[in-house]
Amino acid sequence: MNPEKSKFSSAAPKSSTITTTAASEGSFKSVTDTVPATGAAIHAEVTYMFDGKDNPAKGNPNADTQSYTKGADANHWTVVGKKGDKVTVTTQVAMAADGKSRTSTQMGIDALGNKVDNMVWYDKR
Numbered sequence: 700m701n702p703e704k705s706k707f708s709s710a711a712p713k714s715s716t717i718t719t720t721a722a723s724e725g726s727f728k729s730v731t732d733t734v735p736a737t738g739a740a741i742h743a744e745v746t747y748m749f750d751g752k753d754n755p756a757k758g759n760p761n762a763d764t765q766s767y768t769k770g771a772d773a774n775h776w777t778v779v780g781k782k783g784d785k786v787t788v789t790t791q792v793a794m795a796a797d798g799k800s801r802t803s804t805q806m807g808i809d810a811l812g813n814k815v816d817n818m819v820w821y822d823k824r
Contacts, residue, residue: 701800704820709813710736717821722746731759749776756780760810761787780807788815799823 700715713734722728726748733741743758745765753764762780770776774794780787788807795801805817 701820701822706818708816712736715819715821716824753781761807761815782810 700712702711705711713736715731715733717729717731719727719729726746728744728746731741731743733743735741741758741760743756745754745756745759747754747765747767749767749769751766751768753766756762756765759765759780762782764781766779766781768777768779770791774796776792778790778792780789786807788805788809790806791804793802793804800823801821803817803819803821805815805819807815809815
C-alpha cells in the first residue's frame with residue numbers, strides 16, 4: 700500500500716500488502732496482510748474465480764465470503780464482500796495497464812458498523 704496516494708474514511712492502516720497467485724483450475728489465491736492503525740495484524744486469504752460466486756474468505760473481519768466479477772477488461776474487476784447474506788464492502792479494482800500499480804476503491808459498512816469510503820493505492824513490488 701502506498702499511504703501517500705491512498706485515502707481512507709477512518710484511520711489509515713500502517714501497512715497493507717496483497718499477493719495474488721494462480722491456483723488450480725483457473726482460480727486465483729489472494730493473500731492480504733494488513734497492519735491496522737491500532738490492534739493486531741490481519742492475515743486474510745481467499746481463493747476465487749471471476750464467476751460471481753461467493754467464496755469463503757478466511758481472516759477478513761469484514762467478510763465471510765467474497766465474490767469476484769470481471770469488469771470492462773482484464774484490468775478491472777469487482778469484489779463483493781458479505782457477512783452472511785448481507786453485503787458489507789464492495790471493491791472496484793483497477794490495475795494500471797503496465798501492471799505496476801492498482802487502486803482498490805472500497806465502499807460499504809465494515810464489521811463494526813462504520814462507513815467505508817476508501818481508495819487504496821498499491822504499487823507492485
